[in-house]
Amino acid sequence: MTELKNKEWIDHPKNPLIEPSKFELIIADPTVLPPDKSKNGLWNLFAHSIFGIYHYKSRDGLTWSRGRLIKIFGIRPFIYSENEHYYLFYEKLKFIVPMTKILHSNLEVIVSQDLENWSKPKIVLQTKFAWQGRNIGNPCLVKFGKNKYRLYFASGIKWMEDCYFPEPKLxxxxxxxxxxxxxxxxxxxxxxxxxxxxxRNYGFGLNWYKDELGRNRSRILEMKSSDGIEWKTKRILLNPEGNSWRRTFVYMMGFATYKKEKRMYYNARDGWLFGRERIGLSIFNTRKK
Known part of the structure; x- marks a missing residue:
């Protein structure tokens, strides 16, 4: 797997930008809308904590408002906009036993015209096949042509034995x-x-792996595809790093382009069993070498 050889993606010097609230350990799985796709003219970011999904706002995408809880028991959100409507897909927890492999969930969606008032939730996808187990999450919607929508999702349990929590497997x-x-x-x-x-041809991926000591870790990859089905790794973009806020895991990301600037918001973890998760930003460097 090819490492990123030059600093095309530059971490923002103010990272991490969003911390979990005082009584929580994580804020995770950011998904973002830039100002030109938001009716309020702001950066809008959605991410989840232990309690549910929070909505954050910002004028510059760097300094964020205090998050507002909009969906309890919702995790791993994804925001999609079309025809002046906003669709927030997320994993809805039906039943979970902390620190075990027991996790039951559906995919739901809520809809808004102003990013403030949301519809009642609608179940859009449930587990169907044996490989999925009882959980389905990590939604991501891509439009193919005029009238075809592809909803990507993750299912199954990958047990993180050094963290005592499950992660999506397939x-x-x-x-x-x-x-x-x-x-x-x-x-x-x-x-x-x-x-x-x-x-359908370009995106990012989260790769689970073990380090030389056999500890679980994750990193962000750049992915490519010819058909939106078979995806190949182009290279590694972000790895865990030293003793920093992203010491052990680098997780899922929200991608946005605004005024020709490409931004990738992501969350990372600084430990295994007792780690904290925060949200940071990496910006594509367009300066020529």
């Missing part, structure tokens, strides 16, 4: 002619890299 997808479904799930998984496609 990637799948479901297709529909409408944003709200119904979606038809493809029978077989498409890989073990947790994908966050930007379009």
């Amino acid at each position: 990637m799948g997808y479901a297709d529909s002619k409408n944003i709200l479904g119904p979606y038809e799930t493809v029978e077989q998984p498409i890989g073990d890299i947790i994908l966050r496609p930007v379009n």
Whole structure:
């Protein structure tokens, strides 16, 4: 796997930008809308804590408002906008036993026209095949042409024995002619890299691996595809780093382009069992060498 040889993606010097609240340990899985795609003209970021999904706002995408809890028991959100409507997909926890492999969930969506008032939740996808187990999460919606929507998701349990929590194991997808479904799930998984496609040909991925001491870690990859189904790793973008806020794990990301600037918001963890998770920013460096 090829390492990133030059600093094309530069971590912001103020990282981490968003901390978990006083009584929590994590703020995770950011998804973002830039000002030109938001009716309020602001950066809008959604991420989840232990309690649910929070909505953050910012004028510059660097200094963020205090998060507002908008969906209890929701995790791993993904925001999608079309025709002046906003669709927030997320994993809805139905039943979970902390520090075990027991996790039952569905994919739901809520809809808004102003990013403030949201519809009642609608279930868009449930587990169907044996490889999925009882959990389905990490939604990401990509539009293919005029009337085809592909909802990527992760299912199954990968047990992190040094952290005592489960992570998603395998990637799948479901297709529909409408944003709200119904979606038809493809029978077989498409890989073990947790994908966050930007379009059918390009995206990012979360790769679980073990270090030389046998400890669990994760990193962000740059991915490419010719058909939106078979994805190949182009290179590693972000690894865990030293004794920093991203010492052990680098997790899922939200990608946005604004005024020709490419931004990748991501969360990272600084420990295993007792780690904290925060959100930071990496910006694509367009300066020529």
